[in-house]
Amino acid sequence: MTFSRDLKIAPSILSADFARLGEEIHDIEDQGCDWVHVDVMDGHFVPNLTIGPNVVAAIRSHVKTVMDVHLMIEPADPYLEAFAKAGSDIITIHAEAGPHLDRSLSSIRDLGCKAGVSLTPSTPPEAIEYVIDRCDLILVMTVNPGFGGQSFLHSQLPKIRKLREMIGDRDIWLEIDGGVTPQTAPLCIEAGADALVAGSAVFKGGTPADYGKNMKAIREACR
Ligand code: DX5
Ligand code: ZN
Numbered sequence: 001m002t003f004s005r006d007l008k009i010a011p012s013i014l015s016a017d018f019a020r021l022g023e024e025i026h027d028i029e030d031q032g033c034d035w036v037h038v039d040v041m042d043g044h045f046v047p048n049l050t051i052g053p054n055v056v057a058a059i060r061s062h063v064k065t066v067m068d069v070h071l072m073i074e075p076a077d078p079y080l081e082a083f084a085k086a087g088s089d090i091i092t093i094h095a096e097a098g099p100h101l102d103r104s105l106s107s108i109r110d111l112g113c114k115a116g117v118s119l120t121p122s123t124p125p126e127a128i129e130y131v132i133d134r135c136d137l138i139l140v141m142t143v144n145p146g147f148g149g150q151s152f153l154h155s156q157l158p159k160i161r162k163l164r165e166m167i168g169d170r171d172i173w174l175e176i177d178g179g180v181t182p183q184t185a186p187l188c189i190e191a192g193a194d195a196l197v198a199g200s201a202v203f204k205g206g207t208p209a210d211y212g213k214n215m216k217a218i219r220e221a222c223r
Contacts, residue, residue, distance in 0.1 A: 031197030092116030164192025
């Protein structure tokens with residue numbers, strides 16, 4: 001994976017048809033998504049349960065772009081190797097989900113993956129100040145993690161701006177997750193984001209043509 005600051009659209013397959021994940025991934029990639037965002041939830045760090053490393057491994061061969069795996073699990077450390085072996089390109093952990101963020105981020109890179117750190121809405125940007133050089137990606141949650149289809153929290157825009165400043169000229173993606181729509185996407189880009197996760201806004205309508213149209217609406221709104 002080479003670094004670039006071009007806009008990345010990363011549909012969250014949390015809003016896809018789970019009985020047809022392979023096909024759904026083909027469809028969003030055919031329609032021009034940049035990354036495929038995979039939400040892993042444990043029913044403990046967040047109040048919902050989704051999928052584990054076996055499902056991530058099963059969808060790996062269907063992903064031709066980039067598998068962007070967002071771990072909303074606590075603890076994450078015991079599972080990093082399994083998610084790396086499952087073929088994740090990026091593994092993102094939560095700053096709030098473990099006491100040794102520096103070590104966890106290093107482990108992700110040691111496993112051969114890009115290392116991401118995510119901040120829930122109440123976590124200040126300074127939480128990553130001393131680990132920023134261990135990060136390839138910073139994910140700002142613009143909803144409280146756990147569910148798709150929630151409303152974008154405008155309170156996070158100053159945080160996105162602050163993180164863009166902190167990143168400076170480092171090769172670190174600044175990704176936004178939660179409530180991203182054609183209305184909110186331009187606010188994120190204006191604040192300095194370069195990767196946007198969108199679940200319900202991409203999968204609404206349910207056909208490949210809808211996915212294409214929905215992604216195009218987000219891209220055009222960001223021009
Ligand atoms: C929320 C997940 C998100 C979510 C986004 O905990 O991390 O990726 O699925 O869904 P929308 O775009 O519907 O807010
Ligand atoms: Zn996510």
